[in-house]
Amino acid sequence: MAAKESLKQKAYYAIKDKIIRCEYAPGVMLNEEALREELHVSRTPIRDALSRLEQEGLISILPKKGIVVSSLSMNDINLIFEVRLLYEPYALLKYGQKIKDEVIYKFFHTFSSSAHTFSEEEYYALDDAFHVAIVEAIQNPYLLKTYDWIHNQNLRFRVMTGQFVDLRLERTNQEHLRIVTACLKHDWELAAKEMEAHLLASKNATFDLVLDNKNSEMQHGK
Template sequence: MSFMYEETPSYNNLKEKAYYIIKDKIINCEIPPGAFLEEEKLKEEIGASRTPIREALNKLEQEDLINILPKRGIFVTDINMKDIENIFQIRLLMEPYIMKISYKNLIEDELLKYKELFKEYFTDPKDDLYYTELDARFHYFLVKASDNKYLINMMQQIFIQNHRIRVISAKKPDRIENSINEHLRIIDFLLEGEIDEAVSEMEEHIRQSREVALRLGINI
């Protein structure tokens, strides 16, 4: 289940089913950046006719996850160096600030739960997608604690684009291990009430994530 949902979404119609299924495949890079989307194949996989598939694709184009090009076809949007810089510029600007204003709303039991989940990955590592989902949920948890619906909505859109970068970056040797240590330091500072140190650690974590993504090259 994607970090975007509190619980597994229920589909009210075939358009919603198509939208959520295709979106999850894109943000988890099951359909990679730049890939060509075949409508006929999507119809078969989802069990829907052309109309709900088209409606779902139109919505995904509005969210900048696909490009519908007349006479050429439908393509998943690429992620280039400029995209990476733009996404991390916003994250570096917003997430430390959000942590400062959300700190008072953070629930200690939730922080301890995330601490255990990150530590468990050291002793019982699962696949990369499991970790990237855990990573995304932790950052979304911090943003939601701001109790500011405008910030939450804005950052959710950033996190959706960032998730594709996160999935690809996780394949780099040692990145998951380093990322776990960075998250554990953030959590420990929060539990100790050292908000300034937690903010500094978050800034460093985002910088490290950006550097890894940039080293992966253009059009990842």
């Protein structure tokens, strides 16, 4: 499958994946030599990959010192959700009509009937697919690229904070239903409004989770 993929692409995806899954945790130092040994390639493709990852904000390269995986602060939550709050309602309002009805109906069906049969992990994939499907109705590559970045950062937050609790998952599903229902009626103004409400709730939930996380860390020492 990846036989024709260049080494620099392989290195890029491999390192990116480990950063997103927090195998390389926020704030830790990396160095080219260690990555070289781990991926069994020379420094050149590693450096290509690192250059790209720096552009995307996942790492910082400190000249002659090392590479640090970008940390995640409270403020990053604000930054991520600012972009989402700007893009996602806009996508519905201006491009909702471009989303195929069958796609909308598929999500409606999934959210309304079988939500409880999903594991948390599976529901995450579903949540991602839902939001991405909406945003991709904007076909502007500049906007989509930015969205991809914050999407990655959002994934890191998920891994760091652990999964949602069940209660929030229920609420999330209900909010999704309200958005999808508005979409089915082709009432894009309402859909955008519901999306905004959903994102604000999600933002607060993320804030709480990060705070809880900080607290329990302190209780467990360190």
